[in-house]
Amino acid sequence: MTKIQSPKQNLIPTTSGQATRPPVAVVLGHIDHGKTALLDSIRETHVAEKESGGITQHIGAYQIEVSNPPSPKAMEGQRKITFLDTPGHEAFFQMRSRGAKVADIAILVVAADEGVKAQTKEAISHIKKAQIPMMVAINKIDKPEANPEKVKRELAKEDVLVESLGGKVSSVEVSAKTGQGIAELLELILLVAEMEKLEANPQKPAEGVIIESYLDNLRGPTATLLSTNGSLKSGDIVGTPSAFTKIKSLENFQGISIQKALPSDPAIVFGFNQVPGVGEEFKVFPDIESAKRFLRVREVKPRAVSEISAEQKVLNLILKTDVAGSAEALQGILGNFPQEKIGLRILKSEAGNINETDVKLGRFGGALILGFRVKIDPVAKKVSEREKVKIMTFEVIYDLVEAVRKFMERIIEPEEVRVELGKVKVLIKFLAEKNRQIIGGKVIEGEIRKGVLIEVFRPALTAKRGEEEEKIGQGRLVNLQKNKKDADVVSKGEECGILFEGDVKIEEGDILMIYKEERRKGRI
Numbered sequence: 443m444t445k446i447q448s449p450k451q452n453l454i455p456t457t458s459g460q461a462t463r464p465p466v467a468v469v470l471g472h473i474d475h476g477k478t479a480l481l482d483s484i485r486e487t488h489v490a491e492k493e494s495g496g497i498t499q500h501i502g503a504y505q506i507e508v509s510n511p512p513s514p515k516a517m518e519g520q521r522k523i524t525f526l527d528t529p530g531h532e533a534f535f536q537m538r539s540r541g542a543k544v545a546d547i548a549i550l551v552v553a554a555d556e557g558v559k560a561q562t563k564e565a566i567s568h569i570k571k572a573q574i575p576m577m578v579a580i581n582k583i584d585k586p587e588a589n590p591e592k593v594k595r596e597l598a599k600e601d602v603l604v605e606s607l608g609g610k611v612s613s614v615e616v617s618a619k620t621g622q623g624i625a626e627l628l629e630l631i632l633l634v635a636e637m638e639k640l641e642a643n644p645q646k647p648a649e650g651v652i653i654e655s656y657l658d659n660l661r662g663p664t665a666t667l668l669s670t671n672g673s674l675k676s677g678d679i680v681g682t683p684s685a686f687t688k689i690k691s692l693e694n695f696q697g698i699s700i701q702k703a704l705p706s707d708p709a710i711v712f713g714f715n716q717v718p719g720v721g722e723e724f725k726v727f728p729d730i731e732s733a734k735r736f737l738r739v740r741e742v743k744p745r746a747v748s749e750i751s752a753e754q755k756v757l758n759l760i761l762k763t764d765v766a767g768s769a770e771a772l773q774g775i776l777g778n779f780p781q782e783k784i785g786l787r788i789l790k791s792e793a794g795n796i797n798e799t800d801v802k803l804g805r806f807g808g809a810l811i812l813g814f815r816v817k818i819d820p821v822a823k824k825v826s827e828r829e830k831v832k833i834m835t836f837e838v839i840y841d842l843v844e845a846v847r848k849f850m851e852r853i854i855e856p857e858e859v860r861v862e863l864g865k866v867k868v869l870i871k872f873l874a875e876k877n878r879q880i881i882g883g884k885v886i887e888g889e890i891r892k893g894v895l896i897e898v899f900r901p902a903l904t905a906k907r908g909e910e911e912e913k914i915g916q917g918r919l920v921n922l923q924k925n926k927k928d929a930d931v932v933s934k935g936e937e938c939g940i941l942f943e944g945d946v947k948i949e950e951g952d953i954l955m956i957y958k959e960e961r962r963k964g965r966i
Contacts, residue, residue, distance in 0.1 A: 463642040463705040464505070464522035465635035466544065466668065470565035471551030473840070476581040479618035480551055481525060484628070502526075502767075503653050503668060503708035504695040508628050523631055524668070524706045526653065544651055544668070544721075547634055548576045549627075550602070554588035554615070558596040566600050575634050578604060578613040579627055584620050642705035646672035647726035652682060653708060655717045656765035656793040663687075663714035666695075667703070667724060674703040678726045680711065681733030685718035687711065688730065717793060720766045755784045757850050758809035760800055761791040762816050768839065769793065772814065775843050783854050786846070796833060798822045804831040810849060814842055856961040864888030864934070866954040872939075878920070879942045883954065889933045890940075890956040892922040897955040898946050911953055917944015919956065 469477050485504055505524045526545055548569040552562055569576050578597065580590045594604050594613065603609025612630050616623030650669040658664040663685065667674060674680070678689045692700050693710040703709035718724070727733040759776075763769045769791045776786060789807045790800065796811060796818045802825070804811045811826070813835035818826075826833050836842040865887035872880040896919055899911035921941035924932050932938040942948060 459643045459645050460641045461644055461705075463640050464524055464707075465546045465631060465638070465640055466503075466524045466526055466706055467547045467549055467631055468526040468545035469549045469551060470569065472553070472556075472559040472561040472565075475551050475553040475556065475559075475562070476618045477551050480579060480581055480616065483618040483621055483624055484525070502695070503666060505706075505708060508632065521632075522706070523628065523635075524708060526668075544653070545572070545574055546638060546640055547631060548572070548574050549631075550576055550578045551581050552578060552593050552597070553582045554580045554590050554593055555582055555585045557589075557593050558600060563600055566602055575638065576602070576611055577627075577630055577634065578602065578611060579623075580613060580615045581618055583615040583622060584617040590615050640706075642669075642671040644673045644704050648672035648674035648678065648680075648703070648705075649723065649725045650674075650705075652718050652720055652722045652724060654765055654767050655714075655720055657717055658712060661712040663717040664710065664712040665714060665718050667709050667711055669703060669705050669707065669709070671705055672726070673705070674707075674709055674711075674726070676701060679728070679730055679733050680724050681727050681736040682718040682722040682724045683737060684722060685714040685716050686727075686730065686733035686737065687714040689713070717766060720770050755853055756787050757784060757846070757853060758807050759786065759788050759846070760804050760807075760809045760811045761788060762796045762800060762811070762813045763791075763793050764815035766793050768814050771839065772842065775839075776846060779847065779850070784850050786850065795819055796822050796835075798825055801825045801829065801831050801833075804833075805829045810834070812836070812842055812845070814839065859960050859962050861958050861960055862888070863894060863956045863958060864890045866890060866938070866940070866956060868948055868950055868952040868954065869937070871948060871950060874947060877917075877943055877945065879944075879948055881940050881942060881948050882937065883940060884937050885932055885934050887934060888956070889931055890919065890922065890938070891931050891958075892919060892929075894919050894956055894958045896942060896944065897957070898944070898948055899953040899955060900949065901951060901953075914952075915944055915946025917942050917946070 469481060471477050485506060503524055503526050505522055508521045508523070550562070550565055550569065552558060580593050582588060583590065594607055597604065597611075598607060598609075602611055604611045604613040606613065612634070614623045614627045614630060616627055648667075648669040649671055650667055653666040653668045655663070655665040667680070674689070674692065676689050676692055680687055680689060689711055690713060692703055694700050694703070695708045695710070697710065700709070725736065727736065761769055761772055763772065773788065773791060776788075779786060789809050790803060795816045796813050798819065798821050800811055801822050803809065804826075811831065811833040813833065815837060816835065818833060818835065823833075825831075834842075834845060836845070864885055866883040867886050868881050868883045870882040872882065874880070896917050897913055898915045898917070900914045902912040919940055920943050922929050922932060923939035924936060926939070929938070940954070948954075
């Protein structure tokens with residue numbers, strides 16, 4: 443098995459100061475198909491066991507070094523791989539759409555026992571939009587019900603044709619549980635990186651992307667930076683469109699102090715004047731004033747998930763999350779909710795614990811406060827109880843999303859829904875008095891019940907269109923009989939007697955459409 447060591451600070455020099463930099467790989471796929479378990483197997487830790495629900499809920503990055511190139515084709519010395527871990531395809535896509543070149547290679551994880559699912563298709567779509575090389579890891583190959591060939595055929599239907607079926611997409615059968623295929627997967631990543639000719643200049647000042655950001659209670663605004671070109675070192679002045687800092691010390695993804703971060707190396711930096719936005723590009727500046735000039739004024743107006751009309755009912759939300767990446771993912775997922783019936787407005791979204799200011803905003807804005815992997819300050823809890831502001835906290839991102847869905851559906855007015863039950867052909871008419879009439883008929887479709895509604899249709903002859911039915915009135919089925927006895931239900935093919943109450947006189951040959959109206963709770 444390929445041995446993984448702590449990464450060393452080295453790049454492979456080429457010409458003109460350029461050097462071959464390690465590839466950055468992103469792992470995407472359907473929930474529970476083993477994305478985190480696969481990453482856990484690669485880095486030989488137990489992150490998967492610590493994550494609620496077995497899925498990664500925030501964006502992070504880590505780096506490995508393959509001690510020996512698993513193939514003579516792999517570039518000598520090109521041994522490091524940086525893995526980007528995402529909470530959802532939405533966050534990854536949003537980062538790409540803002541022009542942040544985050545990943546070089548996408549690994550699509552598909553469970554061998556389940557095949558292509560809804561989020562698999564979403565991941566494929568986002569990878570194609572990002573226009574980066576894709577490879578497929580068919581996971582859970584150790585299961586008895588595993589069927590990798592079926593997975594490949596399903597992928598082909600999504601225009602992902604693997605090499606064994608004559609396509610260009612590399613695929614590997616892996617097991618995060620046993621480690622099978624992991625070495626081959628790493629080999630493929632290195633080979634694709636070699637073909638992509640990934641280069642950077644480690645002698646230049648760093649520029650790159652904010653991978654994650656959050657407010658650390660002890661160290662203040664903190665961010666994970668990934669340099670796409672140039673090296674980052676202690677003493678550098680770093681600026682983004684929303685924040686800046688002078689680096690006093692650097693840490694790698696393991697929290698170990700380092701003097702320099704080379705291209706593709708994830709690095710933790712703290713001491714920003716405020717929490718920078720995830721996906722923002724950063725640069726190194728010669729002085730603080732230059733970094734300040736790079737700042738853009740942040741919008742302070744409430745952030746709406748969609749345009750909302752003045753007449754539309756609205757659910758206001760305040761989101762507080764563990765890290766900014768979680769907020770990015772949540773806003774992306776909630777933004778996909780249909781909002782024709784009820785609008786969804788986010789008044790505030792930021793990393794950090796729920797505090798008294800959040801509760802006050804929730805009271806004035808009539809908002810529901812949702813926390814993801816955060817705590818509620820004691821003062822905030824007391825104020826929320828006094829002011830009757832609802833706060834809910836969650837450990838799993840999908841539980842929070844479902845809670846929002848249910849709250850939206852509670853606000854929607856119940857709908858009147860027509861339910862078709864059956865159809866009766868009138869065979870004979872009996873007694874008729876005032877607005878009531880007794881008729882005999884045969885159920886020709888479905889079934890009919892006592893107490894339902896009736897529409898009366900009469901065949902009409904036209905020269906152009908032949909025979910068709912024309913609605914002539916409506917009413918109610920007061921009583922129902924079968925074999926001259928009261929009945930609750932009469933089914934297709936059976937004859938019945940009907941006591942009709944309505945605004946029309948029924949004739950032989952008429953067709954009665956039997957239906958009922960139900961009030962159903964709102965759905966988004």
